[in-house]
Amino acid sequence: MTRERGGIAAWLQAAPYALVLVMFLVVPLVLVVVVSFWHATDYDLIPAFSVQNYLDAFSGCASTTELCVTFKTYLSTLQFCLLVWAITLAIGFAVAYFLAFHVRSVGTQTLLFIVCTVPFWTSNVIRMISWIPLLGRNGLINEALRGIGLIHAPIEWLLFSDFSVVLAFVHLYTMFMIVPIFNSMMRIDRALIEAARDAGASGWQTVWNVVLPLSRTGIVIGSIFVVTIVMGDFVTIGVMGGQQIASVGKIIQVQTSYLQFPAAAANAVMLLIVTLLMIFGLTRLVDLRKEL
Amino acid sequence: MAARREARPASFYPLAAVLGLFVLFLYGPMITIFVLSFQGPEGGLTFPMRGVSLHWFAQLWQGLGVVDIAGAFRRSVALGLTVMALTVLLSLGAGLAFRKRFPGSTLLFYTAVASLIMPSIVVSLGIGLQFRLIDDTVKAALGALGLQALADSYSGAMGIFSSALGAHLSWTLPFGLLIMLAVFNRFDPAFEEAAADLGASPWQRLRFVVLPLIAPSLVGVGMFGFTLSWDEIARTSQAIGDLNTLPLELQGLTATVTTPAIYALGTVTTVVSFVVIGATLLALKVTRRRAADRARPSG
Numbered sequence: 001m002t003r004e005r006g007g008i009a010a011w012l013q014a015a016p017y018a019l020v021l022v023m024f025l026v027v028p029l030v031l032v033v034v035v036s037f038w039h040a041t042d043y044d045l046i047p048a049f050s051v052q053n054y055l056d057a058f059s060g061c062a063s064t065t066e067l068c069v070t071f072k073t074y075l076s077t078l079q080f081c082l083l084v085w086a087i088t089l090a091i092g093f094a095v096a097y098f099l100a101f102h103v104r105s106v107g108t109q110t111l112l113f114i115v116c117t118v119p120f121w122t123s124n125v126i127r128m129i130s131w132i133p134l135l136g137r138n139g140l141i142n143e144a145l146r147g148i149g150l151i152h153a154p155i156e157w158l159l160f161s162d163f164s165v166v167l168a169f170v171h172l173y174t175m176f177m178i179v180p181i182f183n184s185m186m187r188i189d190r191a192l193i194e195a196a197r198d199a200g201a202s203g204w205q206t207v208w209n210v211v212l213p214l215s216r217t218g219i220v221i222g223s224i225f226v227v228t229i230v231m232g233d234f235v236t237i238g239v240m241g242g243q244q245i246a247s248v249g250k251i252i253q254v255q256t257s258y259l260q261f262p263a264a265a266a267n268a269v270m271l272l273i274v275t276l277l278m279i280f281g282l283t284r285l286v287d288l289r290k291e292l
Numbered sequence: 293m294a295a296r297r298e299a300r301p302a303s304f305y306p307l308a309a310v311l312g313l314f315v316l317f318l319y320g321p322m323i324t325i326f327v328l329s330f331q332g333p334e335g336g337l338t339f340p341m342r343g344v345s346l347h348w349f350a351q352l353w354q355g356l357g358v359v360d361i362a363g364a365f366r367r368s369v370a371l372g373l374t375v376m377a378l379t380v381l382l383s384l385g386a387g388l389a390f391r392k393r394f395p396g397s398t399l400l401f402y403t404a405v406a407s408l409i410m411p412s413i414v415v416s417l418g419i420g421l422q423f424r425l426i427d428d429t430v431k432a433a434l435g436a437l438g439l440q441a442l443a444d445s446y447s448g449a450m451g452i453f454s455s456a457l458g459a460h461l462s463w464t465l466p467f468g469l470l471i472m473l474a475v476f477n478r479f480d481p482a483f484e485e486a487a488a489d490l491g492a493s494p495w496q497r498l499r500f501v502v503l504p505l506i507a508p509s510l511v512g513v514g515m516f517g518f519t520l521s522w523d524e525i526a527r528t529s530q531a532i533g534d535l536n537t538l539p540l541e542l543q544g545l546t547a548t549v550t551t552p553a554i555y556a557l558g559t560v561t562t563v564v565s566f567v568v569i570g571a572t573l574l575a576l577k578v579t580r581r582r583a584a585d586r587a588r589p590s591g
Contacts, residue, residue, distance in 0.1 A: 014389035017382040018400055024458035025407045028418025035421055095314055098307040119318040121565040123523045125542045126558035130321035133328055133338045203303055224409055232411025235525050239546050249413045256417055256530050268414040275411055
């Protein structure tokens with residue numbers, strides 16, 4: 001396969017793929033950036049170059065006494081992001097470690113892996129609403145706690161709350177952590193573990209100084225998935241928060257539904273910048289192309 | 293392997309417990325709604341069960357309020373199959389191209405990765421804007437040509453097989469390419485070289501050597517395409533016309549439907565996913581067995 005022979009043929013083979021990405025990713029993103037500087041009336045988009053949409057998003061943010069809506073929303077979304085990231089990472093690492101190092105036969109490994117993957121085949125919304133009969137006011141948990149006399153009135157914060165949002169995120173997206181971390185762990189040369197043990201490392205020391213650094217790629221890839229999903233989310237926060245909790249994604253969605261496209265676009269650009277900065281920070285740690 | 297026969301380390305049991313709890317956490321809620329979808333006609337959204345019936349499935353079939361579930365179901369299946377076919381074809385083409393390192397390949401790779409990690413709401417908004425601007429342009433052009441009647445009757449380019457299809461592809465194609473790259477990274481070119489030495493044309497090498505070898509992965513790409521499309525909400529949300537897909541209807545119903553019919557809908561969509569994946573795994577098994585049969589020396 002020489003470079004010259006590859007030229008035209010390779011281009012033709014990749015062209016349809018590239019074309020679809022240009023049409024449905026590149027052009028839309030460019031439009032989002034462009035329209036974020038436009039004006040709009042109730043019916044029309046008016047081409048312009050104005051930073052008014054950005055100024056509007058930050059209106060009131062100069063105040064030092066109280067946080068403006070935008071900052072508050074970003075803060076709350078970042079909080080969700082951090083919390084979900086920490087929990088999914090902890091569970092994901094533990095489960096992946098168990099599957100990679102403690103399960104000894106490949107057959108059992110595959111079986112357990114499939115067991116973990118099966119729920120993933122169900123629609124996300126279904127997996128969200130499936131918490132209602134458990135967490136609701138008359139749900140299983142409240143009924144059980146009341147049954148054993150631990151509480152007298154139902155606990156209200158179980159459903160349609162920050163708690164249920166985080167729970168649903170962890171429920172939905174821990175697999176995104178497990179798969180890449182497991183993948184990285186399976187590539188660790190087992191001789192290194194033995195060497196660490198022979199050198200006198202305790203179990204914890206081996207995990208901390210050998211396994212953790214060598215699983216870095218998987219951790220970074222999983223983290224990128226979880227961070228981008230949570231940052232842009234509006235479905236999970238909407239359904240599990242009873243449509244009462246604000247998020248950056250939800251602002252964009254609401255503004256679009258009122259046809260305030262330039263304002264939505266300005267928020268989308270800011271979301272994009274924040275997310276890309278977070279991803280950039282994470283990718284500094286790893287070269288993605290080498291890992292495939 | 294003798295070294296592995298030693299006693300289990302102390303950390304085995306707590307970690308096994310973590311996995312057990314995690315699996316319970318994954319399955320518990322799903323099993324609950326599966327059971328509750330067979331709730332009796334008198335029953336509600338929570339336990340206890342008041343009898344066992346198919347009442348809520350019947351309700352579902354008749355439609356929930358104004359929502360045409362059967363129509364949304366058909367649209368989602370049709371869209372999923374289209375996305376599946378296009379994902380396989382386009383990813384295969386791109387995967388083959390990437391074996392030859394063409395100029396711009398790095399850019400294309402990073403564009404695909406960008407599509408994967410771009411917040412879906414942003415992509416969705418962009419596609420929505422794009423189609424709105426297309427509509428405005430078309431209407432203005434028709435008006436300028438003096439075809440006002442045509443301009444008034446133009447209903448917009450957004451729809452299941454235009455904007456929604458594009459939104460889904462922007463989500464499935466990166467997965468397709470990553471799988472193809474992983475497959476070809478592990479692909480032994482010796483088979484092709486042998487075929488070339490025996491006088492096979494490039495097309496024959498593709499058709500009779502490469503494709504049979506990577507067939508299982510292509511089936512996997514197709515399955516990914518369908519299931520990702522079947523569930524997709526975030527990217528479709530702002531890029532859909534008048535007719536919704538099933539997950540979008542479902543999301544809307546969570547706010548309005550307060551009967552176990554919504555659990556019945558959950559059970560139905562889950563069964564579809566399981567059937568698709570089951571069929572895929574079966575297809576993989578069959579192709580693998582055929583390949584094994586062929587590989588076995590006949591003499």
